[in-house]
Amino acid sequence: MKLNQNSKKLYFFSLVAVTTLIIFISQLNQNSYHLPPLDAPVASSVYPIKAYNNLKIRKNVVDLTPQEKATFVNALKTLKNTIPQDSQISQYDYYVLQHVLTMGFRHKLEATGPAQGNPAHSQPAFLPWHRQYLYEFEQALQKIAPDVTIPYWDWSDPQALKVILQDDFLGSPGQGKTINIPGVGNFTGGEVTSGIFADWTLNEKIHFDPITMTSLGTKLIRFVGLPPNDRLSLPKAEVEQLFRYDNYEIFNALIEGAMIVNDQGQWEQGWTLHAYAHSVIGGSLVDQIHPKQGVPHQTKILGTMDSIPSSPYDPIFWLNHANVDRLWAEWQDQGHTGESFYPAQGMxxxxxxxxxxxxxxxxxxxxxxxxxxDLISLLPQPSSAKVITPADVLDFRNLGYTYDTTQ
Structure with missing residues (x-):
């Protein structure tokens, strides 16, 4: 991993500001956000009133003890190596497959039923869908290690990636391949070949580049800090601007990261927060010379985490989304508790x-x-008895957990 000189960083930071929704939508292929006016009316403030006992605490990754790290890694690897009876894939692969197939809800792909667009991205259910997704994944981990919880990656903490990218935790940055970016320099990345996750074997049918529709192979791949996504931590102010807004749809769109509010107080396409975290770990090639509609765009996905469909194959995915959920939980605790803040209809x-x-x-x-x-054949039959709505997961404490910042 090679970091840029300051002048080169400044140049590519300007590209990040305009590396836009085209990047994200090129992978998601779905309807764009329904974005309300930034001064849209909101419900009156509501704060948590229930008291809960014996909640499990999701911690900042930098505060994990060596034993907590080892327990988390062991649970991940056990889930990855466990293939249920009558299944073709492991329990871990099943969760990745769920995420991949959220991209399949389009009529031209022969999707059936009332679901429209993408059930997990670029619309209001981004936050509740991933809350339920992480909750179920964490429940699976807790069947292996009852006290384990998913730690979170605070994007504004400069120490976080130093902790995460260790051989004895979630594995090193990739190596073995050099990418030349004209006018900037050479950058290294590739397969994770050292540490605990060097033997992390992926299903090549589920691990693929959604732009070129070609397999990314059977190994975990990272190009950490590949320009234009070369900021290894984000300014705290960039994260905290989320809390300026009381409208849920605005908060949801901003934290997903493909939309920003510019200095003139207007919506603008962007690349930050959750979306940026995917790219800073995975990496992709960006065409800056032949932009689409004046905008640089991805031409090839290089790393696992930057393939939005397959991204849960990189265990850092769970820490990224735990941070998304933590920030939503904090926002909820700051006067946005309950159903009145979530759109009831029209979506x-x-x-x-x-x-x-x-x-x-x-x-x-x-x-x-x-x-x-053919990925559908790998899915088990859905349970007709299991129905989860956004309303069911608004109260995160009711799911049995909290964060070290929401106690």
Whole structure:
């Protein structure tokens, strides 16, 4: 991993500001955000009133003890190596496959049922969908190690990636391949070949580049800090600007990271927070010479984490999304508790307050033929009894956990 000189950083920081929703939507292929005016009316403030006991605490990754790190890694690897009876893939691969197939809800892909667009991204259910997703994944880990929780990666902490990218924790940056960026220099990345995750074997049918629709192979790949995504931590002010807004749809769009509010107080396409964290770990090639509609765009995904569909294959994914959920939890505690802040109607199916969210919709919807092979056949039959809506997960403490910043 090679860091830029200051002058080169300044140049590429300007590119980050305009590396836009085209990058994200080129992977998601779905409807764009429904963005309300920045001064849209909001409900009256509501604060938590229930008291909960015996909550499990999700901690900042920099505060984990050596034993907590080892327990988390062991649970991840056990889940990865456990193949349930009558299944073709491991328990861990099943969660990755769920995430991949959220991209398959388009009529031209022969999707069926009421779900519209993408049930997990670029609409209001981004936050509740991933809250339920992390909750179920954490429950699976706790069947292996009852006290384990998913730690979070505070994007504004300069020490966080130093802790995460260790051989004895979530593995080193990739190595073995050099990328030349004209006018900037050479940067290294590639397969993770050292440390605990050197033997992390991925299903090549599930691990793919959604732009070129080609397999990324069977190894975990990282190009950490590859320009234009070369800031290894974000300014605290860039994160804290989320809390200026009381409207849920604004908060949701901003934290997903493909939209920003510019200095003139207007919506603008951007690349920050959650989306940026995917790219700073994974890395991709960006065409700055032949932009689409004046905007630089991804031409090839290089690393696992920057393939939005397959990104849960990189265990850093869970820490990234735990931080997303933590910030939402903090926002909720700051006067935004309850159903009145979430859109009740007017959104695509699956994104309204009481809409069932796939894959927890009782079998109402089924994704189409998305990916580089037949992935639908790898999914187990959905439970007709299991129905989860955004309303069901608004109270994170009711799910049995909290954060070290929301106690």
């Amino acid at each position: 695509p199916w699956g994104h309204n307050l009481h809409d069932p969210m796939w894959p927890w919709d009782g079998g109402l919807s089924e994704p189409g033929k998305y990916g580089i092979s």
